[in-house]
Amino acid sequence: MRVSRAWFACLLLLPTASCSGGSAPSGAAPQPTLPERSGPPAGMDESLRDAALELVEKREDALVAGDRDAFLATVDPDALTFAATQARWFDNMAQLPLTDVSYELGDESFMTQVAGAGDLQLPVDFTMRLEGFDERPVTQQMVWTFARDGEDALLADDRNVQVEARSGWTPAPWDLGHIEVRRSDGILGVFDEETVDHADYVMRDLADARAAVRARLPRWSGRFVTYGTSDTAVMDEMSAMSVDDTAAVAFPVLSRPRGPVAAYRFMVNPEVVSDVLSRDLVFRHELVHVAFGTSDDRSPTWLAEGIAEYVARTPFSVDERRRIASAQLVAARARTLEPTRRFYSRDPQLNYALSALVCDFLATTRGEDVLWDLVRTFDGARFSFWTETEDVVRRELGVSTRELSAQALAWARSA
Known part of the structure; x- marks a missing residue:
C-alpha cells in the first residue's frame, strides 16, 4: 500500500493592535452572540x-x-x-x-x-x-x-x-443494481438487465467448464457463484490490469474484515459474457482459481496463473496446445518466470502464454501430479521474499524457471 506524507504549512499571523488593558479598544465592533444549539449534533441524538x-x-x-x-x-x-x-x-x-x-x-x-x-x-x-x-x-x-x-x-x-x-467492503451486484439470478445444479449465476439475455447460454457453458475442471481437480465440490454483470467498476478496482485487458477476476469473500475466507467467486467482463468464442476458455481458467481457493496463495504468480491457463486448454489435444503456444511465443526467449504481481503489469500476454506453456510441458512430460505437488510444496515452504521461490523450484524440479522456459519453448517449437 502506497503511503503519502502530508506536510503542514505554517500559518502567518497578521499584525494585530495591542491593548494595554482588559477592555476592548474604543471603536471595536461588538462580538456577535452565537445562537444556542437547539438539539444534539448531527447523528448524536x-x-x-x-x-x-x-x-x-x-x-x-x-x-x-x-x-x-x-x-x-x-x-x-x-x-x-x-x-x-x-x-x-x-x-x-x-x-x-x-x-x-x-x-x-x-x-x-x-x-x-x-x-x-x-x-x-x-x-x-x-x-x-x-x-x-x-x-x-x-x-x-x-x-x-x-x-x-x-x-x-x-x-x-x-x-x-x-x-x-x-x-x-466490496459491493456485490445486488448492492449496485437490479439483478437476475439463475441457479442450476450447484451453479449460481448473477446477471443484470443488460447481460441476462445471455444467461441460459452462459449457464450451459459454465456447466461444461466445471466438468472440464473437475476432471483435473476431482476433490473440488464444483459449487460456485459467478457474477456476469455490466458494471465493471468493481472489476476495475480488483484487477491489476485495465478492465479492457481483464476477461474475468476470481476473488475471495471474507467472512468479516481481515477474517477467514467464506467463499471464492468470480466475476466476468460483460464483453466475455456475450463472446461465444472465448468465454469457455475464460470460464475454465477462473474456475481453477475458484477450485484452488486459498491453497495456492503462497504459490508464485507464474505457477498459479500457469496452472489455471494449462487446465483451461486441456480440452485441446497436446499437439494443438503446442502449436498454440508456439504461435503465441514465436519471438519469445527463455527467461526467469515472474513470481510477483508484476506478472500482470510487465508484458502480461507474454507472462500468461509462457507460464501456461511451462505448466503444460511439466504436466505432459512429468505427469500432472508434479504441478499439484509444487503447489503443496509452496503452501508449506518457508520463504520471506518471492525471489526465494526460485530455490524451491530448483530443489523440487532440479532446474531453474529460466531453464524450464527454455525446455518448454523447445518442446513447443518441435511440434
Missing part, C-alpha cells in the same frame, strides 16, 4: 437510540420473513433515492438462497471517526450466507443513519464512506 434499535430488529424480522411491505415501512419516505434503492435491494435478496440473516449492533468505538448525519447514527453489522455456496456467514460492517419520526425512528441511509473504506 441518543434519545432516539431505543427506537432505532427496535427498528433494527423490525428490519431483520421483515427480511427473514420475506415481508417486503414491513421492510420498506422502516425506511424514511422523504429519502426518495434511498427508498428506491431499498426496494430494489429487497427484491434482489428475494432471489438469493439466503440463510443466517441477521442485523446486530456493531462496534461503536470507531463512531468518532464517522462524519455526523441525520438525527442518530449507529454501527450495524449485516450478516448473511448464500446457502450451499458459502462455507460460513459473511458479515458487512455498516453505519445506519436514522431520522426522527415523532417518538419513532426511520432509516434514512445505510451507506457510509468512512466505514466502507475502513472495512474494505
Whole structure:
C-alpha cells in the first residue's frame, strides 16, 4: 500500500493592535452572540437510540420473513433515492438462497471517526450466507443513519464512506443494481438487465467448464457463484490490469474484515459474457482459481496463473496446445518466470502464454501430479521474499524457471 506524507504549512499571523488593558479598544465592533444549539449534533441524538434499535430488529424480522411491505415501512419516505434503492435491494435478496440473516449492533468505538448525519447514527453489522455456496456467514460492517419520526425512528441511509473504506467492503451486484439470478445444479449465476439475455447460454457453458475442471481437480465440490454483470467498476478496482485487458477476476469473500475466507467467486467482463468464442476458455481458467481457493496463495504468480491457463486448454489435444503456444511465443526467449504481481503489469500476454506453456510441458512430460505437488510444496515452504521461490523450484524440479522456459519453448517449437 502506497503511503503519502502530508506536510503542514505554517500559518502567518497578521499584525494585530495591542491593548494595554482588559477592555476592548474604543471603536471595536461588538462580538456577535452565537445562537444556542437547539438539539444534539448531527447523528448524536441518543434519545432516539431505543427506537432505532427496535427498528433494527423490525428490519431483520421483515427480511427473514420475506415481508417486503414491513421492510420498506422502516425506511424514511422523504429519502426518495434511498427508498428506491431499498426496494430494489429487497427484491434482489428475494432471489438469493439466503440463510443466517441477521442485523446486530456493531462496534461503536470507531463512531468518532464517522462524519455526523441525520438525527442518530449507529454501527450495524449485516450478516448473511448464500446457502450451499458459502462455507460460513459473511458479515458487512455498516453505519445506519436514522431520522426522527415523532417518538419513532426511520432509516434514512445505510451507506457510509468512512466505514466502507475502513472495512474494505466490496459491493456485490445486488448492492449496485437490479439483478437476475439463475441457479442450476450447484451453479449460481448473477446477471443484470443488460447481460441476462445471455444467461441460459452462459449457464450451459459454465456447466461444461466445471466438468472440464473437475476432471483435473476431482476433490473440488464444483459449487460456485459467478457474477456476469455490466458494471465493471468493481472489476476495475480488483484487477491489476485495465478492465479492457481483464476477461474475468476470481476473488475471495471474507467472512468479516481481515477474517477467514467464506467463499471464492468470480466475476466476468460483460464483453466475455456475450463472446461465444472465448468465454469457455475464460470460464475454465477462473474456475481453477475458484477450485484452488486459498491453497495456492503462497504459490508464485507464474505457477498459479500457469496452472489455471494449462487446465483451461486441456480440452485441446497436446499437439494443438503446442502449436498454440508456439504461435503465441514465436519471438519469445527463455527467461526467469515472474513470481510477483508484476506478472500482470510487465508484458502480461507474454507472462500468461509462457507460464501456461511451462505448466503444460511439466504436466505432459512429468505427469500432472508434479504441478499439484509444487503447489503443496509452496503452501508449506518457508520463504520471506518471492525471489526465494526460485530455490524451491530448483530443489523440487532440479532446474531453474529460466531453464524450464527454455525446455518448454523447445518442446513447443518441435511440434
